[in-house]
Amino acid sequence: MTYTGRxxxxxxxxGKPFAFYLLCSRSFPRRRALVRENAVYIENLTETDNPYVSYPVVRLLDNYAVVTNGLQTEFIAQALEWESPKKALIHVLxxxxxxxxxxxxPRIAGIIGTTEKGWLGFAGRDEFWVKELELKEGKAFVTAxxxxxxxxxxxxxxxxxxxxAERVMKLPFERKVLAIGVVKKEQDWRIGISP
Incomplete structure (x- = not known):
C-alpha cells in the first residue's frame, strides 16, 4: 500500500458533484473532524507546537464547497466571493x-460547485498546478x-x-485516520464523516 498523507x-x-478528504498520518494519528455550521475542522488530539496539524478542512458556500489540507480553506472561500474558482486556487495557493x-x-485544494465542473490545485516545493476539470460519472479526480x-x-x-466517507476509508492507502465526504443534495451540501 502507498502512503499518501492527505x-x-x-x-x-x-449526476451530483462530490468531494472527499482522506487524512492519513504517520506523526499525528490522534485527530478528529468537527462539524461547525457550514465548515469542518481537523482537530489534533496530541500535544504539539506544530501549527499545521489542526486546520479548517471544509467550507461550504451557497454555490461551492471548498476542501483543502490547511488554512487555505478559508482564504479560498473568501476569494470565491469575487473571482472564479480557478483564479481563487491560483492566487491563494x-x-x-x-x-x-x-x-x-504540499498544499492541496479542491472546489466543487453546482455544475459538472470541478477544480483541483497543488502547491509543492517543486511543483505547482491548478486544473479545471469536467467531472465524470462514477469517477474521482484525486491528488495527495x-x-x-x-x-x-x-x-x-x-x-x-x-x-x-466509508468508501474513501477503504481506499488502499496507509495510516488512514478519518475521511470526510461532501455531496450536493438538492439545494444543500451534505457532510459525512468516517469513522
Missing part, C-alpha cells in the same frame, strides 16, 4: 505556497500530498455523504 478527490455520482514543516508538505500526483479513480456507488 488525499483529496472531486467527482460525480448520480501561489500566495501561501507549500507548508514550511519538516516535510515541506505524497506519492500520488494526479490520478483518476473509480469509486463504488454511494447514496449519501456518509457512504462516500
Amino acid at each position: 488525499t483529496l478527490g472531486i467527482g460525480l455520482m448520480n 501561489d500566495a501561501l505556497d507549500y507548508e514550511r514543516d519538516g516535510y515541506n508538505t 500530498t505524497y506519492n500520488l500526483g494526479f490520478e483518476e479513480l473509480d469509486l463504488p456507488p454511494f447514496e449519501n455523504a456518509g457512504e462516500l
